[in-house]
Amino acid sequence: MAAIGRAATPAEVKAWDIDVRAHFKGLPPGAGPVAQGQDVWEARCASCHGVFGESNEVFTQLIGGMTKDDIAAGRVASLTATGVPHRTTLMKLSKVSTLWDYIHRAMPWDAPKSLTVNEV
Ligand code: HEC
Numbered sequence: 001m002a003a004i005g006r007a008a009t010p011a012e013v014k015a016w017d018i019d020v021r022a023h024f025k026g027l028p029p030g031a032g033p034v035a036q037g038q039d040v041w042e043a044r045c046a047s048c049h050g051v052f053g054e055s056n057e058v059f060t061q062l063i064g065g066m067t068k069d070d071i072a073a074g075r076v077a078s079l080t081a082t083g084v085p086h087r088t089t090l091m092k093l094s095k096v097s098t099l100w101d102y103i104h105r106a107m108p109w110d111a112p113k114s115l116t117v118n119e120v
Helices: 010-016 034-044 068-073 096-106
Strands: none
């Protein structure tokens, strides 16, 4: 059998190994104040998702449709409803680490992977 391919180099593996799992396994060190997050959001996210994540123009709302009763029950009652807001991102997530991972690899939509760890 002919030898095909080669083992990936450590640098190649490192470049692909960016997943952040449940309970933040794989999360790189970083931090940032809320005010910086607001600046990043307004500059890089709000044009598509709205100032409060409420926009339904480019993609369905990220925020909304959840109540304190849902949090107490551990289940979002409006997930089965057919009205607006539809299934928002925060309704679907069981772990905030998933949100971090998604934003880190996929957003902003027009320039994915352009945010620093602290900006994410
Ligand atoms: C140019 C428009 C645009 C910009 C700017 C943008 N997004 Fe998005 N965003 C989208 C679109 C379109 C989707 C759906 C992508 C898909 O499903 O493939 C999405 C999806 C998402 C989701 C996941 C929604 C879900 O339920 O699956 C999150 C979270 C999100 N964006 C956060 C952000 C954040 C944070 C920023 C800024 C750093 C940002 N987005 C900037 C267009 C944009």
